[in-house]
Amino acid sequence: DALELSKHPLPVPDDIFATLNGGRIFTKLDLSDAYLQAELDDESKKLCTINTHRGLYQYQRLPFGVKSAPGIFQSIMDKMLSELPFTAAYLDDNTIANGNMSEHKHHLYQVFNRIRNYGFHLRLDKCLFCKPSIKYLGFVIDQNGRRPNPAKISAIVNMPEPNDVAKLRSFLGMVNYYQSFVDNMRFIRQPLDDFLKKDAKWQLTERQKQSFHQLKSILQSDLLLTHSDRSSALSWQLMHPSMELEQLFSIACRMDPSRLLLTHLEPLHLLNRTTARLEMDPRRKRYQERPCHGGFGDPS
Structure with a gap:
């Protein structure tokens, strides 16, 4: 509590993935011992004093476990890599992506x-150089886009049916990390979300079990989000699988921009959220496609 919490934010994964767009060759660099490479100033050393059976000792470098350490270290990395648009770092993991080897x-x-x-x-045994694909932040990234890391999905698939709310929250938290890959995610998980409501009575019925196993099955399928391509036009689709439960925005590539024909759609990102009561009005229901000329949000 004696330390001020660093307000420097950790990067949003989607911002990092945007940096990797168009990459065919990837390198991942890992800094050895991460925080311990950042030297503390004299005042900070006093605050990082520990009491041992041999007396008092002061850390000379940023130790693990300090609540402000992630923000401090990320600010150092962001400053170090500033004005290098082809690279991004999440704490001690740095990625570089390019379209050809010379570049x-x-x-x-x-x-x-x-x-x-x-x-x-650098810690060389954890670095990968000039690879056609890398595993990063829970995904496998290559020239086609990004997929969920099979090892991460395996951990979800091997989870048993939850027998209390704490285990359910753990499962949904892991699943939610990959929600941008799944059509109708909120609709599918709704039976499980009901248990998270205040005063909800725990009783795992067949409906909840079906939702649980359906989510596992979907995550084991061939999921891919393609890289964005500035040369291709974009379109969004607004769909309402259930007016009471769901609103889904699907962002897709328009592969024939010269004729503005939706000949081949490749999803970039799927957004899921539950509708508010006002949005349930049938008069607001729309099934249509429009060009996407900027950011996306509520199209109404």
């Missing part, structure tokens, strides 16, 4: 120079 090598040298100037060191 990739040139950008690698630029990143290496920044790392050297900051006095940081």
Whole structure:
């Protein structure tokens, strides 16, 4: 409690994935011992004093477990990699993506120079260089887009049916991380969400069990979100599988921009949310496609 919590935000994963758009060659760099490479100033060292059976000791470098450490370290990484649009970092994991090898090598040298100037060191056994795909932030990323990491999905699939709300929250939290891949996610998980309501009585019925296993089955299917392509026009689709439960925005590529024909749609991102009462009005119901000229939100 003696430490001020760093207000520097961790990057949003979708912002990092946007940096990797168009990549065919990927490198992932891992900093050795992460926080311990960041030296503390004298005042901070006093606050990081620990009491042991051999006396008092002061950390000389940023230790793990300090609540402000993630924000402090992320701010260092963001400053170190500033003005390098081809790279992004989430704490100690740095990624570089390019469309060809010569460009990739040139950008690698630029990143290496920044790392050297900051006095940081890499852990080579955890680095991947010039690969056609990488595993990053729970996904497998390649030139086609990103897919859920099979190892992460396996952990979800192997979870037993929940027998209390705490275990249900754990399951839904893991599933929710991949909601941008799943059509009608909110509609499918609604029976399970009912248990999260105040004063809800715990009773796992066949309806809830079906929802639980359906989510597992969907996550095991071939899920892919394609990279965005600035050369292709975009369209969005607004669908209401159930006016009482769901509103789904589906963002897709328009593959024939010259003739504005939706000949082949590839999802970029699927957004799920529950409708408010006013939005349940049937007069607001729309099934249509429109060009997407900017950000997306409530199209009404």
